[in-house]
Amino acid sequence: MRKQDVDYSLYLVTDSTPAILGTKDICQVVEAALKGGVTCVQYRDKKSETGALIETARRLHAVTKKYHVPLLINDRVDVALAVECEGVHIGQDDMTLATARKSLGQDAIIGVTVSTLEELDTACRGGADYVGIGTVFATPTKDDTKHIIGIVGVQQMLFYLSSSRSKVKSVCIGGINAANASQVMWQSMAKEKTLDGVAVVSAIVAAEDPEVAARDLARLVKTPPAFATHVRAEEQYRSAEILERVPEIVRAVHEKKPLSHNMTNLVVQNVAANVALNVGASPIMANYGEEAKDLAGLGGALVVNMGTVTPEGLENYLKAIKAYNEAGQPIVYDPVGAGATEVRRSATKRILGAGYIDVIKGNQSEIVSCTPDGAQLQQRGVDSGPTGTDYDVAKLSSVVRDLATLRKNVVVMTGTTDYVTNGKTVYAVSNGHEYMGMVTGTGCCLGTTISAMIAAYPQDKLAATIAGLLHYEIAAELAAERDDVRGPGTFVPAFLDELYRIRLATVQGDLAWLKRAN
Numbered sequence: 453m454r455k456q457d458v459d460y461s462l463y464l465v466t467d468s469t470p471a472i473l474g475t476k477d478i479c480q481v482v483e484a485a486l487k488g489g490v491t492c493v494q495y496r497d498k499k500s501e502t503g504a505l506i507e508t509a510r511r512l513h514a515v516t517k518k519y520h521v522p523l524l525i526n527d528r529v530d531v532a533l534a535v536e537c538e539g540v541h542i543g544q545d546d547m548t549l550a551t552a553r554k555s556l557g558q559d560a561i562i563g564v565t566v567s568t569l570e571e572l573d574t575a576c577r578g579g580a581d582y583v584g585i586g587t588v589f590a591t592p593t594k595d596d597t598k599h600i601i602g603i604v605g606v607q608q609m610l611f612y613l614s615s616s617r618s619k620v621k622s623v624c625i626g627g628i629n630a631a632n633a634s635q636v637m638w639q640s641m642a643k644e645k646t647l648d649g650v651a652v653v654s655a656i657v658a659a660e661d662p663e664v665a666a667r668d669l670a671r672l673v674k675t676p677p678a679f680a681t682h683v684r685a686e687e688q689y690r691s692a693e694i695l696e697r698v699p700e701i702v703r704a705v706h707e708k709k710p711l712s713h714n715m716t717n718l719v720v721q722n723v724a725a726n727v728a729l730n731v732g733a734s735p736i737m738a739n740y741g742e743e744a745k746d747l748a749g750l751g752g753a754l755v756v757n758m759g760t761v762t763p764e765g766l767e768n769y770l771k772a773i774k775a776y777n778e779a780g781q782p783i784v785y786d787p788v789g790a791g792a793t794e795v796r797r798s799a800t801k802r803i804l805g806a807g808y809i810d811v812i813k814g815n816q817s818e819i820v821s822c823t824p825d826g827a828q829l830q831q832r833g834v835d836s837g838p839t840g841t842d843y844d845v846a847k848l849s850s851v852v853r854d855l856a857t858l859r860k861n862v863v864v865m866t867g868t869t870d871y872v873t874n875g876k877t878v879y880a881v882s883n884g885h886e887y888m889g890m891v892t893g894t895g896c897c898l899g900t901t902i903s904a905m906i907a908a909y910p911q912d913k914l915a916a917t918i919a920g921l922l923h924y925e926i927a928a929e930l931a932a933e934r935d936d937v938r939g940p941g942t943f944v945p946a947f948l949d950e951l952y953r954i955r956l957a958t959v960q961g962d963l964a965w966l967k968r969a970n
């Protein structure tokens with residue numbers, strides 16, 4: 453087998469500790485895993501003496517050869533030389549790549565663990581055949597993991613490999629299992645560059661049936677996750693083309709009456725439910741995560757609004773995100789106050805790390821807090837003040853575009869002008885009325901409105917988000933201009949009226965309201 457042709461798609465790393473291997477025989481576990489579809493095996497044993505390592509490696513090599521799969525040895529070049537297997541895997545604390553290469557020669561496969569861009573760069577320049585990127589998720593399997601990098605960390609590495617046109621292969625490692633494998637593969641993709649595979653220890657070695665576990669994983673690595681089927685990141689229109697779709701989307705909400713499942717804050721529960729009803733959705737205000745699985749099966753969308761986040765609330769959000777991702781139903785995330793406290797910064801990280809979010813909606817500082825270097829930006833004092841005038845338009849556009857590109861989703865940054873993008877064109881919407889800033893919950897209810905639109909029109913979440921924004925903000929303008937509205941207090945009921953009236957007018961083919969779009 454030529455080393456360029458090695459398939460890294462399902463890379464098994466062994467573990468001989470009783471906690472993971474149990475009382476099973478390592479060779480039998482590896483053979484079962486190979487039958488299931490493992491494509492590469494690394495023998496990793498941090499405890500045994502050299503003699504025992506060589507003996508086990510020999511037995512393993514006899515098995516892997518039968519399946520034409522390479523055997524690599526963790527750390528121990530001497531053991532690889534002794535058994536004449538295909539190569540080694542070295543960590544950052546092991547011997548250097550250059551030294552290993554010198555001992556093993558050009559034909560050997562040498563892989564390197566990397567957890568930072570510098571380590572990746574060094575490994576690529578040094579002639580690694582592949583890199584093991586990690587640690588993706590916290591894992592009890594390895595007790596000395598250094599950096600938990602998440603899916604976004606993996607994606608940054610793939611951006612690097614893509615822009616440097618590197619031929620170095622890549623797998624990721626750390627907490628990968630059947631529940632997250634396809635998500636990790638799909639969501640980490642950067643430009644056209646995907647991981648070559650995933651590396652797992654416990655998901656196979658500790659499985660009751662390693663063959664079944666391997667077969668499942670082998671399939672999942674190649675299957676896009678349920679939520680990916682509606683994502684069309686390539687969409688790009690002129691504004692006029694989006695406006696043409698708006699009536700169809702508003703009507704779709706009316707006809708389908710989709711569920712809008714809100715996990716929202718205590719302040720806006722009531723008005724958010726009323727907004728959902730009047731744009732034509734069917735609201736449920738359900739904050740208990742256990743319920744999400746059943747609710748996700750009803751074809752609606754989830755709103756996660758962390759306005760009054762609590763430790764228990766956060767766990768509920770994470771459960772619900774998982775359930776909606778598994779059902780392939782869309783999610784709107786409203787990172788209320790994301791940059792304001794350490795608790796909210798960390799909740800934002802966990803929520804964004806928990807799964808795929810279809811639409812992120814927030815004000816300037818909230819959106820900035822969702823970016824990978826958000827914390828730094830905030831520290832540098834470019835956080836938006838109450839007037840929201842600290843960034844220029846070009847900077848705002850690039851922040852939302854980069855975030856949407858990174859997350860393959862739609863990002864809405866609200867302000868006097870709202871910016872909406874799927875990572876390609878950035879659309880600006882300047883409708884709305886100042887009364888919206890004088891009553892509570894108007895920002896949160898926009899999230900609810902968007903959830904109704906993307907649930908009813910999942911085939912195009914960018915257009916659906918813009919439709920929601922226009923429906924909502926033009927209703928505010930119409931309400932504010934009414935003779936019976938004399939200020940923020942009378943504005944609220946009039947706003948609900950106008951949300952309702954826009955919907956009915958649209959269903960009847962009267963699109964006069966949409967002429968206000970700007």
Ligand code: 3NM
Nearest residue numbers: 586587591593594627652653654
């Ligand atoms: N290396 P599991 S994490 C062997 O981050 C190893 O470099 C890691 O085990 C790294 O699949 C890890 O059971 C253990 O989570 C991965």
Ligand code: MG
Nearest residue numbers: 527542543546
């Ligand atoms: Mg090592």
